[in-house]
Amino acid sequence: MRVVFAGTPEFARSALQAILQAGHSVPLVLTQPDRPSGRGMKLTPSPVKQCALEAGIPVLQPHSLRLDGKYGDQAAQAQAALQAANSDVIVVAAYGLILPKWVLGLPPFGCLNIHASLLPRWRGAAPIQRAIEAGDAQTGITIMQMDEGLDTGDMLSVWPIPIRNDHTAAGLHDDLAVLGGKAIVAALNDLQDGSLQATPQPDEGVTYAAKLSKAEAVLDLSLPASQLARRVRAFNPFPGATVRLPGLADVVKVWSAQALPVSDTPGKPGALVAATEQGIDLATADGVLRLLELQKPGGKRQAAGHFIQGWRP
Known part of the structure; x- marks a missing residue:
């Protein structure tokens, strides 16, 4: 044809x-x-x-x-x-x-x-x-x-x-x-x-x-962890998901994350639960969001284990 x-x-x-x-x-x-x-x-x-x-x-x-x-x-x-x-x-x-x-x-x-x-x-x-x-x-x-x-x-x-x-x-x-x-x-x-x-x-x-907007990039930790993990995947590569971590002036891009179901969410939404080789765990409205791969502005993508070596909350 x-x-x-x-x-x-x-x-x-x-x-x-x-x-x-x-x-x-x-x-x-x-x-x-x-x-x-x-x-x-x-x-x-x-x-x-x-x-x-x-x-x-x-x-x-x-x-x-x-x-x-x-x-x-x-x-x-x-x-x-x-x-x-x-x-x-x-x-x-x-x-x-x-x-x-x-x-x-x-x-x-x-x-x-x-x-x-x-x-x-x-x-x-x-x-x-x-x-x-x-x-x-x-x-x-x-x-x-x-x-x-x-x-x-x-x-x-x-x-x-x-x-x-x-x-x-x-x-x-x-x-x-x-x-x-x-x-x-x-x-x-x-x-x-x-x-x-x-x-x-x-x-x-x-x-x-609806068309994606950069305003959607910031992860709202008052939402359930499962929803936030899906957003990280959905916004990869654009507009990218971002989060603010304690001790850092700039937001950090999150390339990969997973939801951890827990019986009792430890702390208020946004609270730092743990930072280990396995990931950076943040409390959400329901469950814990584990950040697996992150990137500082102007930096390289890093697995959480490498990322925390240059960041101490």
Whole structure:
């Protein structure tokens, strides 16, 4: 099939690579404009752009696709390029721009979205992190027919995957990226032979995965230890979980932690219970949170046993 691809981060690159490896033709790629990155804040192309250029695919990077907006000229150029691409379908994966109605209705088979949750649970911006934070037993990939709503379109296929107790957002992201590539290739094959079936999303079970903010990074030790341990995993690597320890002026980033169930929580939430080779134990509202891997500002990630050698409460 002729597939226009729209996506930006590493999650989307995996899907684009899978589509190309499956033998589909990709005449055009849309991705976000280059962003400053690294210590020198050098303009850096997105992972999807890098993949497209390596494959010799033309790339468009409009700031918006709204024909009547501030970047109307860019949108008009994109419209002309999309029409010229003459694609059968547009595949979208974490693109980052809202697709207006004129885009959704342009190709004969519309626009298919690779969404990293089991819809209708976790519609929105951060489905991977919110699933871990909530303690969900599983998540997955939903291939969805896009409409004008926020992840409200009909489901075309669902690919579940369990969430392990050691899954961080980074690790689960990587697993879902691979699964998303498999799912979209299967969907395109079914679309080509006419066997792809659409199922409306149920009204029950709708949840929204709000965008992550840096304000969420600070661990609130008045919450249960189990919830805090999930947050550490969910916010790894971004926005990162932080905590303030006695004797240190700056907050410390927590890369890994575990909840220790105890019959009686020793001390008020936030109190230091112990600091040993095994970890730094903090009292919470319910149980003890053991910090396993930490990082001071400007320092390196360290196991708790090494960390406490340079810190005495």
